[in-house]
Amino acid sequence: MNQSFSINRWGLLMGKHWSENRKKYTLGVAAIASLMLLWYGFMIIVGEGLSEDIQGPTYFVGLFIIGCIYASLLFGDLADKPKGISYLSVPASHLEKVLCNLFFGVIVFFFVYLAIYYIVTPPMLALSNAVKEARWKTDGGSYPFIKSHLVNVFHFGRGNGEDVFYLFHLGFFAVQATFILGSVYFTRFSFIKTVISVLLIWLFLFLFLAKVLGPMMPDGSYFNGLTNWSLMSDGNAPNKVIMLPKWIESTTTFLFKFGFAPLFWVVTYFRLKEKEI
Amino acid sequence: MISVSNLHFAYKRKPVFTGLSLQLQPGHIYGLLGKNGTGKSTLLRNISGLLFPRQGKIEVLGHNPADRKPAFLEEVFMVPEEFYLPNVKMDELLKYQAKFYPKFSTEQFNRYVKEFDIPTDANMQEMSYGQKKKVLISFGLASNASVLLMDEPTNGLDIMSKSQFRKVMAGALDESKCIVISTHQVKDLENLIDRITIIDEGRILFDQTTENITRKLSFRISFEGDDVTNALYSESSLKGNAIIELNTHEEDSKLDLEMLYKAIVTNKEKINAVFNS
Numbered sequence: 001m002n003q004s005f006s007i008n009r010w011g012l013l014m015g016k017h018w019s020e021n022r023k024k025y026t027l028g029v030a031a032i033a034s035l036m037l038l039w040y041g042f043m044i045i046v047g048e049g050l051s052e053d054i055q056g057p058t059y060f061v062g063l064f065i066i067g068c069i070y071a072s073l074l075f076g077d078l079a080d081k082p083k084g085i086s087y088l089s090v091p092a093s094h095l096e097k098v099l100c101n102l103f104f105g106v107i108v109f110f111f112v113y114l115a116i117y118y119i120v121t122p123p124m125l126a127l128s129n130a131v132k133e134a135r136w137k138t139d140g141g142s143y144p145f146i147k148s149h150l151v152n153v154f155h156f157g158r159g160n161g162e163d164v165f166y167l168f169h170l171g172f173f174a175v176q177a178t179f180i181l182g183s184v185y186f187t188r189f190s191f192i193k194t195v196i197s198v199l200l201i202w203l204f205l206f207l208f209l210a211k212v213l214g215p216m217m218p219d220g221s222y223f224n225g226l227t228n229w230s231l232m233s234d235g236n237a238p239n240k241v242i243m244l245p246k247w248i249e250s251t252t253t254f255l256f257k258f259g260f261a262p263l264f265w266v267v268t269y270f271r272l273k274e275k276e277i
Numbered sequence: 278m279i280s281v282s283n284l285h286f287a288y289k290r291k292p293v294f295t296g297l298s299l300q301l302q303p304g305h306i307y308g309l310l311g312k313n314g315t316g317k318s319t320l321l322r323n324i325s326g327l328l329f330p331r332q333g334k335i336e337v338l339g340h341n342p343a344d345r346k347p348a349f350l351e352e353v354f355m356v357p358e359e360f361y362l363p364n365v366k367m368d369e370l371l372k373y374q375a376k377f378y379p380k381f382s383t384e385q386f387n388r389y390v391k392e393f394d395i396p397t398d399a400n401m402q403e404m405s406y407g408q409k410k411k412v413l414i415s416f417g418l419a420s421n422a423s424v425l426l427m428d429e430p431t432n433g434l435d436i437m438s439k440s441q442f443r444k445v446m447a448g449a450l451d452e453s454k455c456i457v458i459s460t461h462q463v464k465d466l467e468n469l470i471d472r473i474t475i476i477d478e479g480r481i482l483f484d485q486t487t488e489n490i491t492r493k494l495s496f497r498i499s500f501e502g503d504d505v506t507n508a509l510y511s512e513s514s515l516k517g518n519a520i521i522e523l524n525t526h527e528e529d530s531k532l533d534l535e536m537l538y539k540a541i542v543t544n545k546e547k548i549n550a551v552f553n554s
Contacts, residue, residue, distance in 0.1 A: 003346045009377070016373040020363040082361035085327055091350035091377040273345075277327045 005095050013092045013100045021104075032066060033116050040124040047135075050121070050128040055151040059117050060168050067109060067172060071179035072191035074105040075272070079187040084277040098269045105180060106173070117153070125150055170257050177264035184271045225249065278303045278338060278455045279324060279424065285332035286319060293319050294479040296333070303423065304452045308470035309459040310538055315476050317459040318358060321426045324457070325355040338423060351378055354422035358429040362409050364402040367395075370416070380421035389415035393441050406433045414442065418449045425456045431465040443469050463534040473534070475541055483541045485552055487532055493551050495524040496533045509547050510540030523551060 001009070036058070043054055077083035090097070129147050136145040154165055182194030209226075223230035223241055227249040231240040279301035286294040293316040301307055311317050322328040323335055326342030326349065335342055340349035362370070367390070375381040390397060393411040401409055410433055417425055431439050446469055450456060460466060473490065475483040494509070498517040505511045508520035519533065521540050541548050 001347070003348055006347075009347060012373070012376050016377075019365055019369055019373045023364075080361070082357065082359045085322075085355065085357050085359075086361040088327060088345060089325065089350060089355055090374075091347045093347055094345065096347075274329075276329055277322070 004093050005099075006093075009092050010096045010099060013090070013096050014103065016090070017100055017104060028070075029112060029116060032062070032113065033120050036062065036116065036120045037124065040120070040128070044124070044128050044131055049132050049148060050125045051148045052151050055121060055125070055148075056153065059151070059153045060172075062117070063110075063113060063172055064175065066113065067176045068179045069191060070109055071105055071176045072183045072194060074101050074180050075183040075268075076190070078184060078272075078275060078277070079190065081277055084275075088275065088277060094269060094273045098265070098272055102180070102265060106176065114153070122150055167257070170261075174260035174264070177261040177268075181264045181268045181271065184268050184275065227252065279457075280336045281320075281324070281333070282335075283333035284320075284323065284330050284335065286316075286323060286328065286330055288319075292479065294333075297476075297479060297481065299474065299481060299484070301455050301457060303455045304450070305472050306446065306450055306456040306458065306470045308463075308466045308473045308534075309457055309476065310461065310463055310473060310534075311459075311476040311482075312542070313461060316479050317461075317476055318428050320476065321355065321357075321428050321457065321459055324424075325353055325426055326350075327355075351380075352422050353424040353426065354378075354417040354420050356410075356413055356417050356425070356427040356430055358432060360410065360413055362401040362413060364400055366400055367397050367412065370401070370412070374416070375420075378420040378422065382419050382421060385421070386415055386419035389418055389445055392445055393438065407435060407438055410434065411438060411441075414445070418445065421454075423454055425454065427456070427458045429460050429462070430458060431460065431462055439465050463538050467532065467534050473537070475538065477542065482545055483549065489552070490537065491524070491530060491532050492527070493524055494530075494537070494548075495522050495526075495528050496520075496530045496536065497522075509551070510536065510544060512536065512539070521548075 039058060040050055043050060048054060077087040087097070092100075125148060132148075133145060136143070178198055179191065179194050182197065183190045186193040217229055219232040220230050222228065227244040229242040231242065233239045279299070281297060281299040284294045284297040284299075286292075297316075297320070299320075309317050309320065319328060323330055324337060324342060326345045329343040337349065338352055340346060340352075342349060342353070365373075371383060371386065375383065375386075390412070393415060395408050395411050395415070396404070401412070404412070410430070414427070414430060417427075431442055434442060443465070446456070446458075458466060458470065470487065472486045473483065474481060497520060498514070499505065499508075499511075499520050500517045504520055504522065505518045508518075508522045511518050511520040513519075519536055521533075521536060524530070537548075
């Protein structure tokens with residue numbers, strides 16, 4: 001049998017993962033749904049209701065926070081010696097183990113969260129509209145009553161020709177992949193340590209751009225992204241812009257959009273291979 | 278079957294092994310003895326691929342354990358001192374875990390479970406530590422893995438269970454298997470192991486078959502002062518003086534592992550000289 005990947009072995013691993021975690025997952029689903037209900041309930045009580053401006057951010061903030069917490073627990077067994085020994089000793093390849101965790105942590109989590117959102121939101125939205133309408137009637141109908149509509153999270157934020165929802169989702173998978181990697185790297189407090197590491201990396205990049213690259217450039221500033229540099233003009237002369245070739249910009253943008261998540265998944269695989277307990 | 282050559286291993290700056298070499302063959306139960314912290318568990322974890330040698334080479338059934346390939350993991354089963362079993366019922370444990378081991382025998386597992394007197398309908402988390410350990414030992418034996426590594430298997434077992442353990446283990450060995458039992462409770466392994474390896478400060482202090490030991494050494498109780506003076510090792514007991522002496526008359530005597538261990542630790546030159554002559 002193939003020592004790197006066997007669909008049969010992977011299937012066994014998925015079955016094992018599900019049998020051992022299904023109670024935890026069921027409770028998790030109930031917890032997410034309850035939190036969402038509580039939040040919506042709170043917004044209805046304080047009078048905000050579930051406007052489109054509440055629903056969309058609720059979806060994305062929940063996705064990022066819950067998704068990252070779950071991701072930071074995905075390889076949590078490795079933080080516990082007995083569980084880690086049991087996990088690494090299962091006769092399956094590292095690739096199968098990583099793919100199994102990614103299947104549950106990335107794909108299953110995303111669709112389950114989406115399903116919870118669309119199961120919980122519509123009835124709460126109907127309730128919110130009913131409460132709003134009742135208040136409007138109580139107030140004598142002196143202002144126009146506008147019903148809120150269910151937000152399509154795949155179109156949320158679409159405006160000015162930019163697909164913000166699309167970037168948010170891509171951003172989520174990249175951030176989630178960082179936390180998955182963190183769960184293999186850090187044996188304890190992986191969520192907090194990943195947050196600190198990411199902040200430190202961003203700080204380093206910021207300082208590198210501002211303190212190292214910036215002084216090397218002629219007088220001016222970044223313009224419309226990081227691949228254009230606008231030179232300081234002297235009075236009447238027209239502004240000059242130094243532009244890197246278009247392909248560099250498009251390649252960088254592509255990597256930022258689609259590269260991070262797979263890159264961190266691959267690093268997770270290699271990190272798991274070299275894990276010692 | 279297991280070849281350890283020139284093994285160097287250290288935890289950060291604390292060296293554990295500095296050039297340990299060892300050969301283990303199928304058809305034997307090896308007793309790995311030593312004080313706490315001498316590297317018994319570390320050696321087992323190196324053999325099982327959970328830790329990687331810093332220098333030197335380990336080969337198990339032609340595999341490099343550090344690769345943790347499925348074909349290797351199917352053939353090496355580890356019963357760690359601190360172990361984990363998922364919170365599932367026994368039939369579910371069999372359903373999802375046994376299939377990873379091609380030579381797993383459910384009939385054997387049921388037999389061991391019966392011999393160990395373990396309740397079959399309880400969840401793992403409802404079982405006591407000792408019961409769970411017996412489930413893991415039964416599973417390991419029924420996996421029919423060629424290499425069975427057991428780290429302090431009798432820790433946490435009551436008197437009856439220790440006796441059951443010895444009985445089960447004695448019937449489990451065949452010509453294709455190599456069983457390595459690490460323990461500091463040497464009394465538990467008497468009449469079970471057929472080769473004794475004592476590790477101290479990362480080195481092999483003593484490595485002999487029990488047959489060779491009883492051929493060269495005699496273990497008995499003596500009331501004679503001369504016997505005590507001439508003995509390789511002696512200690513007073515309620516029954517008289519327990520002594521180890523040269524077996525010059527080829528007498529049959531019962532190996533007292535605990536006494537042998539103490540003799541080697543306190544007077545290794547004298548004991549080793551007997552076997553090197």
